[in-house]
Amino acid sequence: xxxxxxxMADMKxxxxxxxxxxxxxxxxxxxxRLGYKIVLTPDEEIGNFASAEYLTRAAKSGAMIxxxxxxxxxTGAMSxxxxxxxxxDIVLHGKAAHAGRAKEEGRSAIEAAAxxxxxxxxxxxxxDGVTLNVGSIDGGSAVNIVPDLAVVRFGARAPDAESAExxxxxxxxxxxxxxxxxxxxxxxxxxxxxxxxxxxAAQQALFDAVHATGQAIGLELEFVDTGGVCxxxxxxxxxxxxxxxxxxxxxxxxxxxxxxxxxSFAERATLSALLLNRLADGRxxxxxxxxxxxx
Numbered sequence: 001x002x003x004x005x006x007x008m009a010d011m012k013x014x015x016x017x018x019x020x021x022x023x024x025x026x027x028x029x030x031x032x033r034l035g036y037k038i039v040l041t042p043d044e045e046i047g048n049f050a051s052a053e054y055l056t057r058a059a060k061s062g063a064m065i066x067x068x069x070x071x072x073x074x075t076g077a078m079s080x081x082x083x084x085x086x087x088x089d090i091v092l093h094g095k096a097a098h099a100g101r102a103k104e105e106g107r108s109a110i111e112a113a114a115x116x117x118x119x120x121x122x123x124x125x126x127x128d129g130v131t132l133n134v135g136s137i138d139g140g141s142a143v144n145i146v147p148d149l150a151v152v153r154f155g156a157r158a159p160d161a162e163s164a165e166x167x168x169x170x171x172x173x174x175x176x177x178x179x180x181x182x183x184x185x186x187x188x189x190x191x192x193x194x195x196x197x198x199x200x201a202a203q204q205a206l207f208d209a210v211h212a213t214g215q216a217i218g219l220e221l222e223f224v225d226t227g228g229v230c231x232x233x234x235x236x237x238x239x240x241x242x243x244x245x246x247x248x249x250x251x252x253x254x255x256x257x258x259x260x261x262x263x264s265f266a267e268r269a270t271l272s273a274l275l276l277n278r279l280a281d282g283r284x285x286x287x288x289x290x291x292x293x294x295x
Contacts, residue, residue, distance in 0.1 A: 001261060001262055001263065002259040002260065002261055002262065003259060003260050003262055004257065004258065004259045005258065005259075006256070006258060007258070008248075008250065008258055008259060008260040009071040009247070009248055009249075009250025009251065009253050009258055009259065009260045010070065010071050010247075010250070010253040010254065010258065011069055011070055011071060011247050013071065013247055013248035013250060013260045013264075013265065014069030014070060014071060014246070014247025014248060015040075015069060016248075016265060016269075017069055017246065017247055017248060017265060017268045017269045017272060018038075018067075018069045018246075018247075018272065020265075020269040020273075021269045021270075021271075021272030021273040021275075021276060022036075022276070024269065024270075024273040025273050025276040025277060025280075028277065030277055030280035030281055031280075033280040033281070034276060034279055034280040036276075037058050037061070037063070039051075039054060039055060039058045041054070041055065041231065044230065044231055047087070047193050047194070048193075048194075048231060048234060049193065052193075052234055055231055055234045055235060055238070056234065056237075056238045059234070059235045059238035059239065059240045060238050060239065060240075063235075063240045064240070064286035064287055064289070064290050065206065065240065065241060065242065065279065065286045065289065065290070066232065066235040066236075066240045066241065066242025066243070066244070067242065067243060067246055067272065067275070068230065068231055068232050068235070068242060068243070068244035068245070068246065069246050069247040070230050070231075070232070070244050070245045070246075070247055071245065071247040071248055071249065071250045071253060071260075072245045072246075072247060072248070072249050072250075072264075072268070073224075073245075073249065073251070074249050074250060074251045074261060075222075075249075076219065076221065076222070076249055076264075077221075077222040077223070077224050078210075078221055078222070078223050078224070078243065078245040078246075079223065079224065079225070079226045079228065079230075079232075079244060079245045080199055080203075080207065080223035080224055080225045080226070081159065081196075081197060081198045081199040081203070081225040081226075082196065082197040082225070082226055082227075082228060082229055082230070082232065082233055082244075083129065083157040083158055083159050083196055083197075083226075083227045083228075083229065084157065084158045084159075084160075084161075084164045084192050084194055084195045084196035084197070084229065084233065085155065085156070085157055085192065085193065085194045085229040085233070086155060086156040086157075086158075086164070086167070086168070086190065086191055086192040086193065087153075087154075087155050087190045087191075087193060088153070088154050088155070088156065088171060088188065088189065088190035088191065089151065089152070089153050089188075089189040089190055090113075090116065090151070090152045090153075090154075090175055090178070090186060090187070090188050090189075091149075091150075091151050091186050091187045091189075092109040092112050092113050092116070092139075092149070092150045092151075092152070092178060092179070092184055092185075092186040093109055093148060093149060093184065093185045093186055094106065094107035094108050094109035094110075094111075094112065094146065094147065094148045094149070094150075094183055094184055095107040095146065095148055095183050096145055096146055096147070096148040097145070097146045098144065098145070098146075099143065099144045099145060099146055100144055103146060105146075106145075106146025106148075107146065107148070107181075107182060107183030107184055108146050108147055109139055109140075109147050109148055109149050109150035109184065110137075110139050110140050110147045110150045112150065112178045112179075112181050112184045113137055113139065113150035113151075113152050113178075115177075115178065116152060116174055116175070116177075116178045117134050117137065117152060119174040119177070120132050120134055120152075120154055120171070120174060121134060123167070123170055127163060127166055127167075128159070128163075129157075129158065129159035129160075129163060130156070130157070130158050130159070130163050130166070130167050131156065131157045131227070132154055132155070132156045132157075132167070133154060133155050133156075134152060134153070134154040135153050135154055135155060136151075136152075136153045137150065137151070137152050137153075138150070138151045138153075139151055156171070156192070157227050157229075158192070158196055159196055159198060160196045160198045161195065161196060163196070164192045164195065164196060167192075168191060168192065171188070172188065175188045194229045194233040194234060194237075195233060195236070195237045196233070197229075197232055197233045197236040197237075199225070200292070200293065200295060201292040201293075201295035202241040202289050202290060202291075202292035202293040202295070203236075203241050205241075205288075205289045205292055206241045206242070206243055206289050207223045207243065209278075209284045209289070210243050210271075210275065211223075213271065213274050213275050213278055213284070214271055216274060217267075217270055217271065217274060219267070219271065230244050231244070232244025239290075239293055240290065240293075241289055241290055241292075241293060246268060246271065246272055246275075247268060248260045248261065248264040248265060248268055249261040249264035249267075249268070250264070
């Protein structure tokens, strides 16, 4: 009942579901009552830095609803609210000196980075839903040289726009404290490249409509909030409500044990085809749902 392979669930399986749902819809009598635009991107896993502009352009070209084909969980649960995601790099410069003869003349970039990292990690737990993780620290060389370079790379997640702004301001505050040390200078790069996608009124209305559609074919769909991010965040930021886990059921994604549940291909293609039909015949009122985005 499973197929194993790289990308089978995330998200080659989802592309198959999308294609088959569209083929079924186009074979029906409502095909002329609904327009759609398909956007395929090659860089979702690394942040959509190249394709974000095109996602935004497509969303703002009159789209009422977004449908994205990330995998659902093996249980069939789908993602609800998603946190926003940030990547930051902080480069700190100090002053090199001989550690034995003239230690006092040096200014250690690694010492400044160590204090910075402790401050960043201490942010965890201080605001609900905000997490930071220092992924790497690079710098220094021989142990008899005061290190004049350190690079700190870290990520952040936040559940809403206000929390993302708070996290960004706290990162900047810690950076300013680091470069205020005697002999230390530096640069701060990065930020929230995918904004949060909270459960607002429009999102909940769309989830309710998808849930009702699932019930029509015997599915009891559950929407679970997650810290993960995807292109649904980009679409939401462009003002379009969207459901972003319409793909296959599967698991162990991003590993050599990734798999897809084979009977979910027909199951999820049927769900999407029925969603398209309900959008076309008005039972799923996309315009009303989108009008709730500000609530």
